[in-house]
Amino acid sequence: MMKKYPANSPESMARLLVMLMMSDGNLDPREIDSLETLHIYEALDISRTRFIEVLHAYCNDLSDEADDEGRIQLVDRQRVDDLLDTVTEPKKQLLVATLALDMAKADRSISEPELAIYAHMLDRWHLSLDDIEAAYAK
Numbered sequence: 001m002m003k004k005y006p007a008n009s010p011e012s013m014a015r016l017l018v019m020l021m022m023s024d025g026n027l028d029p030r031e032i033d034s035l036e037t038l039h040i041y042e043a044l045d046i047s048r049t050r051f052i053e054v055l056h057a058y059c060n061d062l063s064d065e066a067d068d069e070g071r072i073q074l075v076d077r078q079r080v081d082d083l084l085d086t087v088t089e090p091k092k093q094l095l096v097a098t099l100a101l102d103m104a105k106a107d108r109s110i111s112e113p114e115l116a117i118y119a120h121m122l123d124r125w126h127l128s129l130d131d132i133e134a135a136y137a138k
Helices: 010-022 029-037 040-044 048-064 077-084 090-106 112-124 129-136
Strands: none
Touching: 010 040, 010 048, 010 077, 010 090, 010 112, 029 040, 029 048, 029 090, 040 048, 040 090, 077 112, 090 112, 090 129
């Protein structure tokens, strides 16, 4: 059972980024570094410490879901949908989708699980890459 955060809270948005970071089973140090350089903490209105707490809680929730052999399903459609449903405000969905894309590009490779979850995120929230570009083109 996943920890509950208030809908549209900084923690709910942070957890979606954590889910993407963890989806390939490899937490790349560059992804953590990118949180700082991309100003993700400020964008989400969350402290670095609180973000790390959300990361730890997510990892603990995943380990609680391990089967008898200790295997963990990193990409579970129901979990992904449940977590995506915690962010319902269109502006916040657009923000998370934009930050996720920036973060994924930071380690210069987007894994298949990251790409699959990201595509599902856009589809579930009815967003396109054009929406993201239009909202955040500088």
